[in-house]
Amino acid sequence: MxxxxxxxxxxxxxxxxxxxxxxxxxxxxxxxxxxxxxxxxxxxxxxxxxxxxxxxxxxxxxxxxxxxxxxxxxxxxxxxxxxxxxxxxxxxxxxxxxxxxxxxxxxxxxxxxxxxxxxxxxxxxxxxxxxxxxxxxxxxxxxxxxxxxxxxxxxxxxxxxxxxxxxxxxxxxxxxxxxxxxxxxxxxxxxxxxxxxxxxxxxxxxxxxxxxxxxxxxxxxxxxxxxxxxxxxxxxxxxxxxxxxxxxxxxxxxxxxxTPLHDLQVVTASFADLTQPDFLPVSAQNDFLAIQLTDTQVIPNVMQILRQQYPHILSISRAHGRDRADDTPTWQSQRKLDPLTLATDFYTDMKDDAPTKRQQQWLAQTWQEMEDAQ
Amino acid sequence: MxxxxxxxxxxxxxxxxxxxxxxxxxxxxxxxxxxxxxxxxxxxxxxxxxxxxxxxxxxxxxxxxxxxxxxxxxxxxxxxxxxxxxxxxxxxxxxxxxxxxxxxxxxxxxxxxxxxxxxxxxxxxxxxxxxxxxxxxxxxxxxxxxxxxxxxxxxxxxxxxxxxxxxxxxxxxxxxxxxxxxxxxxxxxxxxxxxxxxxxxxxxxxxxxxxxxxxxxxxxxxxxxxxxxxxxxxxxxxxxxxxxxxxxxxxxxxxxxxTPLHDLQVVTASFADLTQPDFLPVSAQNDFLAIQLTDTQVIPNVMQILRQQYPHILSISRAHGRDRADDTPTWQSQRKLDPLTLATDFYTDMKDDAPTKRQQQWLAQTWQEMEDAQ
The missing domain is CATH 3.60.21.10 (Metallo-dependent phosphatases)
Incomplete structure (x- = not known):
């Protein structure tokens, strides 16, 4: 058999x-x-x-x-x-x-x-x-x-x-x-x-x-x-x-x-390198990519920009963390922040982009409903 | 064949x-x-x-x-x-x-x-x-x-x-x-x-x-x-x-x-008759019943009371309509009523009972959302 x-x-x-x-x-x-x-x-x-x-x-x-x-x-x-x-x-x-x-x-x-x-x-x-x-x-x-x-x-x-x-x-x-x-x-x-x-x-x-x-x-x-x-x-x-x-x-x-049709890769690179047209072979640009950016500064609209070149980006994270403005609160002081500010900060950290007006409304509304339900 | x-x-x-x-x-x-x-x-x-x-x-x-x-x-x-x-x-x-x-x-x-x-x-x-x-x-x-x-x-x-x-x-x-x-x-x-x-x-x-x-x-x-x-x-x-x-x-x-296990019947009768223990044979009390009440006066909790005797009531309606207080608006004057009053009246007509506090809240909230969406 x-x-x-x-x-x-x-x-x-x-x-x-x-x-x-x-x-x-x-x-x-x-x-x-x-x-x-x-x-x-x-x-x-x-x-x-x-x-x-x-x-x-x-x-x-x-x-x-x-x-x-x-x-x-x-x-x-x-x-x-x-x-x-x-x-x-x-x-x-x-x-x-x-x-x-x-x-x-x-x-x-x-x-x-x-x-x-x-x-x-x-x-x-x-x-x-x-x-x-x-x-x-x-x-x-x-x-x-x-x-x-x-x-x-x-x-x-x-x-x-x-x-x-x-x-x-x-x-x-x-x-x-x-x-x-x-x-x-x-x-x-x-x-x-x-x-x-x-x-x-x-x-x-x-x-x-x-x-x-x-x-x-x-x-x-x-x-x-x-x-x-x-x-x-x-x-x-x-x-x-x-x-x-x-x-x-x-x-x-x-x-x-x-053999996969589109491979799944983790790519660790800088934004500058990634935006070079030939950084990845054309055949790999359609792969499912988990990108680890080596940059530490804030890059506005990073997902939108990179998706133009790499349509199947699964996620973007930071290999070495991200710079924070001097007034960024430490976790100690964050404990005193209100939940909406905390949620907005968290979203911005994770997505490398601020939540939209509509998303902020949803956050506020959900929080309100949770408070009402107590 | x-x-x-x-x-x-x-x-x-x-x-x-x-x-x-x-x-x-x-x-x-x-x-x-x-x-x-x-x-x-x-x-x-x-x-x-x-x-x-x-x-x-x-x-x-x-x-x-x-x-x-x-x-x-x-x-x-x-x-x-x-x-x-x-x-x-x-x-x-x-x-x-x-x-x-x-x-x-x-x-x-x-x-x-x-x-x-x-x-x-x-x-x-x-x-x-x-x-x-x-x-x-x-x-x-x-x-x-x-x-x-x-x-x-x-x-x-x-x-x-x-x-x-x-x-x-x-x-x-x-x-x-x-x-x-x-x-x-x-x-x-x-x-x-x-x-x-x-x-x-x-x-x-x-x-x-x-x-x-x-x-x-x-x-x-x-x-x-x-x-x-x-x-x-x-x-x-x-x-x-x-x-x-x-x-x-x-x-x-x-x-x-x-032959059905529980038949489906339309029953036209008064509340007084329906609440007689032997109005329907015991075998039919579990039937699916669409009840048409011949009474015209308001009967509080009519569904709850009748369901104790007839667990499978599908609906209760009025064979001859329902009495209204003298100040009940006519359809003409109802056109000028606000939507929440109209909805509450409609609910009361249909269910023979007023909506609960919670249901009234839902009505108000839904109406607000519809207005907001316009």
């Missing part, structure tokens, strides 16, 4: 206001090409198909098209689970029909345990994102208080079903301990308490994980995050994106890179 | 704040029983499966369960189209897989024309709700300016595909001319311009329509609305709900009624 391992497509995701659909479709086309070139027997998608439980129509149409292309056009078996960003109900609509064409979509814990999928020499356990209460309910065991205890019971139940003549692969979506974290995933689900200890996962020949967006998040030979196919955060700027090609027969795991 | 014709399930619909899911599930169980008792070969659902394009998760889970029960548990072929309330994209997810179990779900105009469905002795044309631009695009004909012109072209294209040895059934969701209208359907799509002339539909052996919620909406032998399985409006209070059993071989069309 030779399969492609991907995860965290997050269709519908926006990055600082920019639509990523074109990026995601570009990455999808490469995933499809890699699957064909590598002659895989199946594609594994380890959760977070959508970016949100309630995806918009365009996202639904895009996912429908991608899944149909792989499964109905290319006749590739698909093994898919829901992640913490997916709605199990919405993603799962139609699932009872899908297995007829070897598209296995599991959105409920019970399916992971009751319906292992055998393809070729391999038995797949498709474990969607789950919460401890679901494990307590399934096992009728109130002692499964947290994720590690629940996962221990789940793995034990899976092992009891291991077909002895098959390889065993787990597809799952959670935070495995020992991983480092990138900031495009919400922090609420990666704290220590929710982590799955990696050593629980050793019974499997391979564990195809989703949740963390960097494929370097875990350094284990047979327990891997594929990461997302597209960069979703400046913390992923230096990440290479791609998919794993897993061969359970030859026991090999190979990385295949995906 | 013997099939059950239903339509306008509107799963997710609320009636004056009341959830109708229990009613709809009760009706669904009867539809299932009728299908079994009548030994039908298929079930036709002529659009408006959902009440809104963006249904909530509970509605999605309910529809999934209903469809799976009929098609996967009872092994009944299903013929379903999207109505004007459905999102073609969302409802259509998974459709390419469904036909493997004879669940035919058409959400695009092209499918109605390119993919007629043959079951037994009958050829079905499943025409989802469509708009003239879709007809112009499909036929590449800019002269199809409106619904009648578009429909003429659609019927002609269907006739060209008529299998001569089969009966021909159209399943569609639109306003057919000659129908009367109930007010639970939006008026925007039932105006004269958008009507389909009934005589266009004569080539078919049967036309299974959805859109209007009364099965009396059209009095044609072989062109019928099934109406909704549940009463969705006080204008449907005296309607009997049910489904049609259509036999294309015997050329018969038979009505089968559905």
């Amino acid at each position: 030779r399969f492609l391992h991907t995860a965290d497509w997050h269709i519908g995701k926006r990055l600082n206001g920019f639509d990523l659909l074109e990026e995601q479709e570009h990455a999808f086309r490469q995933i499809r090409q890699i699957a064909q070139a590598e002659k895989v027997d199946a594609v594994v998608l380890a959760g977070d198909v959508y970016d949100r439980a309630l995806a918009n129509e365009e996202s639904v149409a895009t996912v429908d098209h991608m899944i149909q292309t792989l499964n109905l056009t290319d006749h590739l078996p698909l093994l898919v689970i829901s992640g913490n960003h997916d709605s199990p109900v919405r993603l799962g609509t139609g699932a009872p029909w899908f297995s007829a064409t070897q598209y296995y979509l599991h959105t409920q814990l019970a399916q992971a345990l009751d319906e292992p999928v055998v393809l070729g020499d391999t038995q797949f356990f498709l474990l969607p994102f789950w919460q401890p209460f679901a494990a307590r309910e399934y096992f009728q065991d109130d002692s499964l208080a947290d994720v590690p205890k629940g996962m221990a019971a789940i793995v034990q139940a899976m092992q009891a079903q291991f077909a002895p003549d098959k390889k065993h692969v787990l597809v799952a979506h959670f935070f495995a301990a020992g991983s480092s974290q990138t900031d495009s995933e919400t922090t609420s689900t990666v704290g220590g308490l929710d982590a799955v200890p990696v050593d629980l996962l050793t019974p499997f020949d391979y564990v195809a994980l989703g949740h963390l967006h960097s494929h370097h998040a875990l350094n284990e030979e047979r327990i891997k995050y594929s990461g997302s196919p597209v960069k979703f955060s400046t913390s992923e700027a230096s990440d290479e994106k791609g998919v794993w090609i897993v061969d359970t027969t030859a026991a090999t795991v190979t990385w295949r890179a995906i | 013997r099939f059950l014709h239903t339509a306008d399930w509107h799963i997710g619909k609320r009636l004056n704040g009341f959830d109708l899911l229990e009613e709809q599930e009760h009706a669904f169980r009867q539809i299932r029983q009728i299908a079994q008792a009548e030994k039908v070969d298929a079930v036709v659902l002529a659009g408006d499966v959902y009440d809104r394009a963006l249904a909530n998760e509970e509605s999605v889970a309910t529809v999934d369960h209903m469809i799976q029960t009929l098609n996967l548990t009872d092994h009944l072929p299903l013929l379903v189209i999207s109505g004007n309330h459905d999102s073609p994209v969302r409802l259509g997810t998974g459709a390419p897989w469904f036909s493997a179990t004879q669940y035919y779900l058409h959400t695009q105009l092209a499918q109605a024309l390119d993919e007629p469905v043959v079951l037994g002795d009958t050829q079905f044309f499943l025409l989802p709700f469509w708009q003239p631009f879709a007809a112009r695009e499909y036929f590449q004909d800019d002269s199809l300016a409106d619904v009648p012109k578009g429909m003429a072209a659609i019927v002609q294209a269907m006739q060209a595909q008529f299998a001569p040895d089969k009966k021909h059934v159209l399943v569609a969701h639109f306003f057919a001319a000659g129908s009367s209208q109930t007010d639970s359907e939006t008026t925007s799509t039932v105006g004269g311009l958008d009507a389909v002339p009934v005589d266009l539909l004569t080539p078919f052996d049967y036309v299974a329509l959805g859109h209007l919620h009364s099965h009396h909406a059209l009095n044609e032998e072989r062109i019928k609305y099934s109406g909704s399985p549940v009463k969705f409006s006080t204008s449907e209070a005296s309607d009997e709900k049910g489904v049609w059993i259509v036999d294309t071989t015997a050329a018969t069309v038979t009505w089968r009624a559905i």
Whole structure:
């Protein structure tokens, strides 16, 4: 059995206001090409198909098209689970029909345990994102208080079903301990308490994980995050994106890179350099840029000016801070300022530009409403 | 071919704040029983499966369960189209897989024309709700300016595909001319311009329509609305709900009624009568009631008092108007009143109770915002 391992497509995701659909479709086309070139027997998608439980129509149409292309056009078996960003109900609509064409979509814990999928020499356990209460309910065991205890019971139940003549692969979506974290995933689900200890996962020949967006998040030979196919955060700027090609027969795991349509870069430079026409190659001027200005003086309308040359600027920050007029209050004296002045100062610091009249009105109005509500 | 014709399930619909899911599930169980008792070969659902394009998760889970029960548990072929309330994209997810179990779900105009469905002795044309631009695009004909012109072209294209040895059934969701209208359907799509002339539909052996919620909406032998399985409006209070059993071989069309769990009634009575414990039989006290009070005097807290006895009151109105103090302004003099007084009077007339302090504040605030925006 030779399969492609991907995860965290997050269709519908926006990055600082920019639509990523074109990026995601570009990455999808490469995933499809890699699957064909590598002659895989199946594609594994380890959760977070959508970016949100309630995806918009365009996202639904895009996912429908991608899944149909792989499964109905290319006749590739698909093994898919829901992640913490997916709605199990919405993603799962139609699932009872899908297995007829070897598209296995599991959105409920019970399916992971009751319906292992055998393809070729391999038995797949498709474990969607789950919460401890679901494990307590399934096992009728109130002692499964947290994720590690629940996962221990789940793995034990899976092992009891291991077909002895098959390889065993787990597809799952959670935070495995020992991983480092990138900031495009919400922090609420990666704290220590929710982590799955990696050593629980050793019974499997391979564990195809989703949740963390960097494929370097875990350094284990047979327990891997594929990461997302597209960069979703400046913390992923230096990440290479791609998919794993897993061969359970030859026991090999190979990385295949995906090239972005528009890369995501962190650029540290002066305003003077950035406004040179050839500071970045033309091909990179459309990249998603997190700019760290080395200047320290105030530059009026800096975002507007730079966006003319670099339309996909994600953010502008200051590498060495920003000069302040002598009368700029220290944090000590700021404590005595009124909330509107503080908010205006904060906005100006963050955006490198003063709030507009209308924004100031909103600030004042919101503050008034908060005072009234007390 | 013997099939059950239903339509306008509107799963997710609320009636004056009341959830109708229990009613709809009760009706669904009867539809299932009728299908079994009548030994039908298929079930036709002529659009408006959902009440809104963006249904909530509970509605999605309910529809999934209903469809799976009929098609996967009872092994009944299903013929379903999207109505004007459905999102073609969302409802259509998974459709390419469904036909493997004879669940035919058409959400695009092209499918109605390119993919007629043959079951037994009958050829079905499943025409989802469509708009003239879709007809112009499909036929590449800019002269199809409106619904009648578009429909003429659609019927002609269907006739060209008529299998001569089969009966021909159209399943569609639109306003057919000659129908009367109930007010639970939006008026925007039932105006004269958008009507389909009934005589266009004569080539078919049967036309299974959805859109209007009364099965009396059209009095044609072989062109019928099934109406909704549940009463969705006080204008449907005296309607009997049910489904049609259509036999294309015997050329018969038979009505089968559905009994409501809680009926919807219009009750005209005095406050004194209504507050008698046995004015309505106990079984009817939980019905959805539109109450027309015969009293003319002001009755404080009338809704709160009556809801204690009748928890599902939809509305209270006055059969003979309401007494006014002598200084109540006439409509003539009301023209000179300020908008807040007018709004307060209107609220009091409608609700039979004065607005609360908080509601008065909202009124004043909203009026101020409207003035500011001018």
